[in-house]
Amino acid sequence: MTPRLQPLPLQELRLLGEGRHWPIDQPIAGLASLTPVRGQMRAIHHGTVLELEGSAETIITLCCDRCLQTYNHALTAKARELLEIAVAGPEEEEVVFAAEDPVECLDPGSSFDPERWLFEQLSLQLPLVNRCGADCPGPPRPTGDASGEGEGDPRWAALRSLR
Template sequence: MALAPLSIPGLTKLPQQTWRQDFKFILDEFVSLTPIQGWITVQHQGSYLRVATEAKTIINLTCDRCLQQYNQRILCQVEELIWLELDDLDAGIETGSQELDLLERLPAQGEFDPQDWLYQQLCLSLPHPQICQVDCRGLDVELSPTHGQSDSTELSERVDHRWASLAALKQQLEP
């Protein structure tokens, strides 16, 4: 079940000017292992919309340190106020509502897309950096003899196994 765009003027005709929807679906744009489930409400407040959600899912991420894949639970609990522009002139006028932190703007006679908004909030809920474990040590690195050094000196350098093919090619090309 997808969330269809809402007519902003149509919200004023709903009881308490509020639309609420429970959901459980897969978003093609947001790859997850489990369906995204939760609820979303959109409440018309005259000059702004109050949008809130609680959504959860499990996704598969790649660790920024060791490059291993791991599963991560995502819990998105967000409330946002979205300013409604009454006309084209309103778009360029400073309203003095800075204390309300109204950053997003929509035309008052337009539509609100709850599915796109939910997608954006889920993306913002992703962990940064993506680390599989608190004590992740990073890539496994193997020791190998340094090129051109005798084995008796036992000088070695750290070599990332992903570069092994390039190192072999480099040895073939060097005189």
């Protein structure tokens, strides 16, 4: 059984020359998935930069924005990121980073939470518009008598109840 992802102090990670590798096979807090998140990730402490790399996959249930039916969606993420580790000291100077340089800054006395990082990477892969597929039937068609009092689109039920 794969051990659960736990926060790791940056000072402890710094002592690991080869960094830390995590096999992943667990649910991730805050991510409602049908299957455990599976994959791998690693973190290497390079003094002033924490190098993170990982890939993961799971299946989630989404609601189609068009027809309101639920459907399963394969969610995958593959990411590589550099996080700056702040250097404490009075002679600290401002550094301007290039586009590929780290933009997030960690406190050297803090911990790195691999589960949180993984949650963020998977969340970034969620679709902006949920569509169940190319054969989506679209919004429900109105049914009923000619007066238009039929069921119709269930999203309008709250307004119909105000009559």
